[in-house]
Amino acid sequence: xxxxxxxxxxxxxxxxxxxxxxxxxxxxxxxxxxxxxxxxxxxxxxxxxxxxxxxxxxxxxxxxxxxxxxxxxxxxxxxxxxxxxxxxxxxxxxxxxxxxxxxxxxxxxxxxxxxxxxxxxxxxxxxxxxxxxxxxxxxxxxxxxxxxxxxxxxxxxxxxxxxxxxxxxxxxxxxxxxxxxxxxxxxxxxxxxxxxxxxxxxxxxxxxxxxxxxxxxxxxxxxxxxxxxxxxxxxxxxxxxxxxxxxxxxxxxxxxxxxxxxxxxxxxxxxxxxxxxxxxxxxxxxxxxxxxxxxxxxxxxxxxxxxxxxxxxxxxxxxxxxxxxxxxxxxxxxxxxxxxxxxxxxxxxxxxxxxxxxxxxxxxxxxxxxxxxxxxxxxxxxxxxxxxxxxxxxxxxxxxxxxxxxxxxx
Amino acid sequence: xxxxxxxxxxxxxxxxxxxxxxxxxxxxxxxxxxxxxxxxxxxxxxxxxxxxxxxxxxxxxxxxxxxxxxxxxxxxxxxxxxxxxxxxxxxxxxxxxxxxxxxxxxxxxxxxxxxxxxxxxxxxxxxxxxxxxxxxxxxxxxxxxxxxxxxxxxxxxxxxxxxxxxxxxxxxxxx
Ligand SMILES: Cc1ncc(COP(=O)(O)O)c(C=O)c1O
Numbered sequence: 001x002x003x004x005x006x007x008x009x010x011x012x013x014x015x016x017x018x019x020x021x022x023x024x025x026x027x028x029x030x031x032x033x034x035x036x037x038x039x040x041x042x043x044x045x046x047x048x049x050x051x052x053x054x055x056x057x058x059x060x061x062x063x064x065x066x067x068x069x070x071x072x073x074x075x076x077x078x079x080x081x082x083x084x085x086x087x088x089x090x091x092x093x094x095x096x097x098x099x100x101x102x103x104x105x106x107x108x109x110x111x112x113x114x115x116x117x118x119x120x121x122x123x124x125x126x127x128x129x130x131x132x133x134x135x136x137x138x139x140x141x142x143x144x145x146x147x148x149x150x151x152x153x154x155x156x157x158x159x160x161x162x163x164x165x166x167x168x169x170x171x172x173x174x175x176x177x178x179x180x181x182x183x184x185x186x187x188x189x190x191x192x193x194x195x196x197x198x199x200x201x202x203x204x205x206x207x208x209x210x211x212x213x214x215x216x217x218x219x220x221x222x223x224x225x226x227x228x229x230x231x232x233x234x235x236x237x238x239x240x241x242x243x244x245x246x247x248x249x250x251x252x253x254x255x256x257x258x259x260x261x262x263x264x265x266x267x268x269x270x271x272x273x274x275x276x277x278x279x280x281x282x283x284x285x286x287x288x289x290x291x292x293x294x295x296x297x298x299x300x301x302x303x304x305x306x307x308x309x310x311x312x313x314x315x316x317x318x319x320x321x322x323x324x325x326x327x328x329x330x331x332x333x334x335x336x337x338x339x340x341x342x343x344x345x346x347x348x349x350x351x352x353x354x355x356x357x358x359x360x361x362x363x364x365x366x367x368x369x370x371x372x373x374x375x376x377x378x379x380x381x382x383x384x385x386x387x388x389x390x391x392x393x394x395x396x397x398x399x400x401x402x403x404x405x406x407x408x409x410x
Numbered sequence: 411x412x413x414x415x416x417x418x419x420x421x422x423x424x425x426x427x428x429x430x431x432x433x434x435x436x437x438x439x440x441x442x443x444x445x446x447x448x449x450x451x452x453x454x455x456x457x458x459x460x461x462x463x464x465x466x467x468x469x470x471x472x473x474x475x476x477x478x479x480x481x482x483x484x485x486x487x488x489x490x491x492x493x494x495x496x497x498x499x500x501x502x503x504x505x506x507x508x509x510x511x512x513x514x515x516x517x518x519x520x521x522x523x524x525x526x527x528x529x530x531x532x533x534x535x536x537x538x539x540x541x542x543x544x545x546x547x548x549x550x551x552x553x554x555x556x557x558x559x560x561x562x563x564x565x566x567x568x569x570x571x572x573x574x575x576x577x578x579x580x581x582x583x584x585x
Contacts, residue, residue, distance in 0.1 A: 379481060
C-alpha cells in the first residue's frame with residue numbers, strides 16, 4: 001500500500017504556503033472545510049477559460065463538452081463510492097441539501113403521523129433539523145441512539161429502539177468526537193426492522209475508502225468542500241429503486257421531461273432531482289478532487305490520519321496531561337482525526353484566539369451539534385481536525401500554542 | 411503574542427479572573443433576563459433590581475443592584491463584570507447612556523429604519539441622551555476598545571449590554 005508523503009502533499013496546496021501573524025499557517029480545521037489542491041483550482045479555471053456553457057441544453061460543441069465534463073464528474077464520484085450506476089448520484093448544493101432532499105422527497109411521501117425516525121445523539125444539525133421540521137409538519141416520533149461513555153454509540157437497545165421505525169439517520173463519522181459508528185451493523189438491523197437508512201458521510205467519505213454496498217446505506221449524503229473539492233456542490237447517493245419511487249424535490253428546468261400548463265412529467269434519474277442550472281464548474285472541481293484523492297489512495301490517507309491522531313493523542317497527553325480533556329474514543333484506529341477538547345478552564349473562544357496569533361487555526365464553538373454539547377455537559381469545545389496535508393509538526397505547533405494560551409490565562 | 415495584548419488587556423483578564431457582582435438576586439422583585447450568543451454558546455443570566463420610584467430629585471428610576479450569572483469567554487465575562495460595576499447605583503437614564511456609548515465604542519450604531527425596529531435606547535431615551543455616545547466617559551470599559559479589531563469577538567463584548575438593555579426595558583419601560 002502506498003504511504004502518504006505529506007511533504008509532497010503539502011506543496012500541492014498553495015494556501016498552506018503562507019504566513020499568518022508572521023508564522024507558518026497551521027491549518028487544523030479541515031472538518032469544517034478542507035483546503036484545495038492546485039489541480040482542483042486548475043480544473044475549474046480551465047473549465048471556465050475554455051469550456052463553459054450551460055449543460056444539457058446546447059447543440060453546439062462547447063455545450064456538449066461542458067455536459068460531458070459535468071456528467072464525467074458524476075461518473076467519477078459514483079465510482080469513488082462504489083455506486084452501481086451514475087443514475088444513483090445526484091448533485092446538490094452541499095450535504096445539508098442532500099439530507100433535506102431525502103427528508104422532503106422521501107420523507108413526505110413515506111412518513112405519516114406517529115411514524116418513528118431513529119437518529120443519534122451525535123448528529124450534526126444537518127441530520128437533525130430536517131427531521132425536526134418533519135416531526136413538526138407530520139407529527140413524527142424522533143428517537144435517538146445514545147452516546148456511551150466510551151465515545152461510541154451505545155447500541156445495547158438498538159433492536160427495541162428500531163421497533164416501528166421507518167427511517168434511520170446516522171453519521172458515519174462524528175464531526176465532534178471522531179466516532180465511527182458501526183454503520184453496517186445499524187443498517188442491517190434497520191433493514192431487518194423494515195427501515196430505510198440515511199447515512200451522513202460528510203466526514204467519512206473524504207477520509208475513509210467508501211463503498212456504499214459495504215456500508216449498507218440506502219442514502220449517503222456528503223459535501224464537496226470537505227473532500228478537497230470546491231464549495232457549492234454536494235452529493236446524494238441513493239438506491240435507484242428508492243429514488244425512482246420518490247416525488248421530485250425542487251421544481252424547475254432540467255428536472256422535467258415535459259411541461260404543460262396543467263402538469264409536468266419528471267425527467268429520468270439523476271436529473272429528476274437537479275432543478276435549474278447545476279454547479280457545473282464545481283462538479284468539474286469535485287471530479288478533479290476525486291482524481292486527486294484516488295491518486296493518493298484513501299487507504300493511505302486513512303493510515304496517515306490514524307498515525308497522526310495517535311501522535312496527537314500521545315503528544316497532548318504527554319505535554320498537557322490532566323489540563324486537557326479530549327472527547328471521543330481513545331483508540332486512534334476506531335476514530336477519525338477530529339479532536340474536540342477542553343483545556344484548563346480556558347474558554348474555546350479564547351483558546352482559538354490565542355492559537356490564531358500563533359498561526360494555528362482551530363475551530364471553537366458547538367460545531368453544529370448542540371444536542372451533543374449538552375450531552376457532554378459543555379457549552380462549546382475547541383476542535384483540531386487533521387487531513388492529508390497535516391503532519392507531526394502541525395501537532396507540535398498546536399501543543400506549543402496551547403502552552404502559550406496557558407501562559408496568558410493559566 | 412502579536413496583536414493579542416490589544417485584546418487581552420490586564421484589566422480585562424483581572425475582571426475575567428475575579429468577576430464583580432457574580433450571583434443572583436431574588437426575582438421578583440429583581441428582573442431576571444437571559445442573553446445568549448448562539449455562535450459560541452455563551453450565556454448570561456442577568457439580575458437587575460430597578461428602584462422605579464427612585465430617590466433622585468426627579469424621582470428617577472435607578473439600578474439598585476445587579477448580579478451576573480452564566481458562562482462564557484474572557485471577553486464576554488469581563489465585559490459583563492465591568493458593566494455591572496459601571497451601572498450599579500446609576501440611574502436608568504445614565505445606564506442607557508452608557509449602553510449606547512459602549513455600543514458606539516464597539517462600532518455599533520443603532521439606526522432605526524422608519525417605524526421599524528424600535529430596539530435600543532434610541533427608541534425612547536433619545537431626547538435626553540447625548541447624540542454621540544462616544545463622549546460619555548467609559549473609564550475601565552475603554553480597555554475593551556481593542557475588541558473592535560477582532561470583529562468576531564464584538565458579539566462577545568456586547569452580549570451583557572444587550573441583555574441589560576432588555577432588562578431595563580422590562581423593568582422600567584418608558585424610562
Ligand atoms: C457530520 C456533518 N454533517 C453535515 C455537515 C454539513 O455540511 P455542509 O455544510 O457542507 O452541508 C457537516 C459539516 O459541517 C458535518 O460535519
